[in-house]
Amino acid sequence: MDKRYIKIKNKNSEVVIDSIGAQIVSYKINGVEIMFQGAINPQENQWAGTAKNLFPNPGPVADKSSNPVIIEGEENGRSGKYTKYTHNSGVYFMKQHGFVQDKPFEVQGKGNDWCMLSTRADDKTYLQFPFEFKYDMLISIDENGLGYQATAKNLDNKPMVSGLGWHPAFKLHKGCKNYVVVFRNLKINDGKNIPEENKEYSAEEVVNSDSAITFDGIEEADVEILYINDKGERIPYLKMHTNEPNFLLWSRAKENESQEDFICLEPWNTKSKQISKLTSQDKTRTLSESGTVILEPGEENFLIVPIKIDEEYIKMLQKENSEEIES
Numbered sequence: 001m002d003k004r005y006i007k008i009k010n011k012n013s014e015v016v017i018d019s020i021g022a023q024i025v026s027y028k029i030n031g032v033e034i035m036f037q038g039a040i041n042p043q044e045n046q047w048a049g050t051a052k053n054l055f056p057n058p059g060p061v062a063d064k065s066s067n068p069v070i071i072e073g074e075e076n077g078r079s080g081k082y083t084k085y086t087h088n089s090g091v092y093f094m095k096q097h098g099f100v101q102d103k104p105f106e107v108q109g110k111g112n113d114w115c116m117l118s119t120r121a122d123d124k125t126y127l128q129f130p131f132e133f134k135y136d137m138l139i140s141i142d143e144n145g146l147g148y149q150a151t152a153k154n155l156d157n158k159p160m161v162s163g164l165g166w167h168p169a170f171k172l173h174k175g176c177k178n179y180v181v182v183f184r185n186l187k188i189n190d191g192k193n194i195p196e197e198n199k200e201y202s203a204e205e206v207v208n209s210d211s212a213i214t215f216d217g218i219e220e221a222d223v224e225i226l227y228i229n230d231k232g233e234r235i236p237y238l239k240m241h242t243n244e245p246n247f248l249l250w251s252r253a254k255e256n257e258s259q260e261d262f263i264c265l266e267p268w269n270t271k272s273k274q275i276s277k278l279t280s281q282d283k284t285r286t287l288s289e290s291g292t293v294i295l296e297p298g299e300e301n302f303l304i305v306p307i308k309i310d311e312e313y314i315k316m317l318q319k320e321n322s323e324e325i326e327s
Contacts, residue, residue: 004018004019004020005017005018005019005025006019006107006110006115006117008110008111008112008113008114008115008139008140008141009112009113009141010112010113010141010142010143012029012030013027013028013029013030013141013146014026014027014028014141015027015028015139015141015146017115017117017139018039019104019105019106019107019117020102020103020104020105021052021053021100021101021102021103021105022053022100022105022117022119022137022139023039023049023050023051023052023053023101024050024051024139024146024148024168025037025039025040025050025051026040026050027141027146029309029314030314030318031318032314032317032318033171034170034171034238034309035050035051035168035169035170035171036050036169036170036171036260036262037050037171037260038050038169038262039051044258044259045259045260046252046253046254046255046259047169047252047262049101049167049169050168050169051166051167051168051169052097052101052166052167053100053101053137053150053165053166053167054097054098054100054101054163054164054165054166054167054268055098055099055100055135055150055152055162055163055164055165056098056100056129056131056133056152056160056161056162056163056164056275057094057097057098057161057163057272057273057274057275058097058098058163058164058165058266058268058270058272059096059097059165059268059271059272059273060083060096060272060273061083061085061094061095061096061273061275061276062083062085062273062275062276063273063276066276068083068084068085068276069083069084070082070083070084071084071093073093073095080095080096080102081095081096082094082095082128083095083096083276085275085276085278087130087278088130090130092127092128092129092130093127093128094128094129094275095128097165097167098128098129098163099124099125099128099129100119100135103119103124103125104119105117105118105119105137106118106119108136113140113141113142114138114139114140114141114147115138115139115140116136116137116138117136117137117139118134118135118136118137119134119135120132120133120134120135120155121133121134121155129275131154131156131158131160131161132154132155132156133152133153133154133155133156133160133162134152134153134155135150135151135152135153136150136151136153137149137150137151138150138151144306144308145306145307145308145309146306146307146309147306147307148166148303148304148305148306148307149302149303149304149305150164150166150302150303151300151301151302151303152164152295152300152301153295153298153299153300154295154296154297154298154299154300155297155298156297157297158297159294159295159296159297160294160295161274161275161278161287161292161293161294162293162294162295162301163268163269163270163274163275163292163293164268164269164270164293164301164302164303165246165266165267165268165269165270165303166266166267166303166305167250167264167266168264168265168266169251169262169263169264170225170238170262170263170264170265171260171261171262172203172225172260172261172262172263173227173317174227175261176203176204176206176207176251176261176263177203177204178203178227178228178229179203179204179225179226179227179228179237179263180200180201180202180203180225180226180228180234181200181201181203181206181223181224181225181226181249181263181265182198182199182200182201182223182224182226183195183196183197183198183199183221183222183223183224184197184198184221184222184223184224185220185221185222186218186220186221187218187219187220187221188217188218188219189217189218189219189245190217191215191216191217191218191245192216192217193214193215193216193217194215194216194217194218195215195218195221195247200226201213201249203225203251203261203263206249206250206251206263207251207252207253207261207263208253209250209251211250212248212249212250212266213248213249213250214246214247214248215246215247215248216245216246216247216271217245218242218244218245218246218247219243219245220241220242220243221241221242221247222239222240222241223239223240223241223242223247223265224236224237224238224239224240225237225238225239225263225265227313235310235312235313235316236310236312236313237309237310237313238307238308238309238310238313239307239308239310240265240267240305240306240307241305241306241307242267242305243304244267244268244269244303245268245269245291246267246268246269246270246271247265247266247267247268248264248265248266248268249263249264249265249266250263250264250266251263251264267303267305269293269301269303270291270292270293271291271292274287274292277292
């Protein structure tokens with residue numbers, strides 16, 4: 001395997017992490033792939049990602065109604081559109097979802113079943129974000145599933161915007177028509193788009209939607225993907241726990257039958273379009289009143305997301321694959 005990629009594994013699972021962006025590009029359990037393969041085969045898929053890390057601005061940089069200035073650019077071989085914003089009379093250009101998704105990471109520590117990667121501010125990030133910071137990523141696997149933790153620390157001498165988000169895409173092995181997303185054990189605060197407890201959100205609707213389905217006001221929730229078999233039975237596939245206030249469901253429809261259906265479950269600690277509001281340092285603390293995460297010098301914040309894959313679902317896929325080979 002290319003030295004760019006890092007592998008961790010235990011007796012039945014393995015994870016492959018891309019050191020560019022610290023993105024998980026593969027998560028297999030007993031040989032069954034859980035992640036959509038857009039990052040490994042970007043030319044063959046409808047989305048060139050698998051599990052992007054979002055910092056410091058999840059989502060768009062600015063509202064389209066403000067007619068932002070946008071330029072084309074490229075970073076580490078990945079092209080994108082960069083939106084202009086100003087801060088303390090300085091002019092900066094940032095890509096949607098921030099720059100961590102394209103940034104090289106260094107391995108800070110590694111065991112058989114865990115890996116810690118890290119990146120810091122540099123000359124390239126100063127062109128997009130005028131702050132000193134450190135960003136760490138811890139990925140682990142055990143008998144309970146996958147552990148994900150992103151940590152951002154303000155190394156500057158002034159308050160810093162610190163939007164964190166995760167954008168993992170999970171493979172829908174049986175096609176989007178056969179899956180639903182359900183919110184369980186839901187605790188809520190005030191919000192305009194609060195998810196409904198135990199309501200089944202159709203994966204097919206998400207895949208065919210023109211934009212993400214967004215929720216807010218969340219204090220805590222278990223977000224589950226269920227597979228519906230031919231008998232109409234709901235079979236648990238995946239459970240993600242979140243303590244973040246914002247959550248998105250997103251996908252992109254297949255362009256041809258060789259592509260795979262997938263769905264993204266995205267926990268964010270902030271709303272989008274926050275960076276473009278940071279016109280001056282005086283507004284940094286004011287933004288925190290509207291839900292923007294602000295770190296004081298020396299402070300850090302975390303995005304912790306445990307994921308559990310149902311063992312019976314994996315066994316079902318293994319059995320079907322075995323029967324196909326035998327036939």
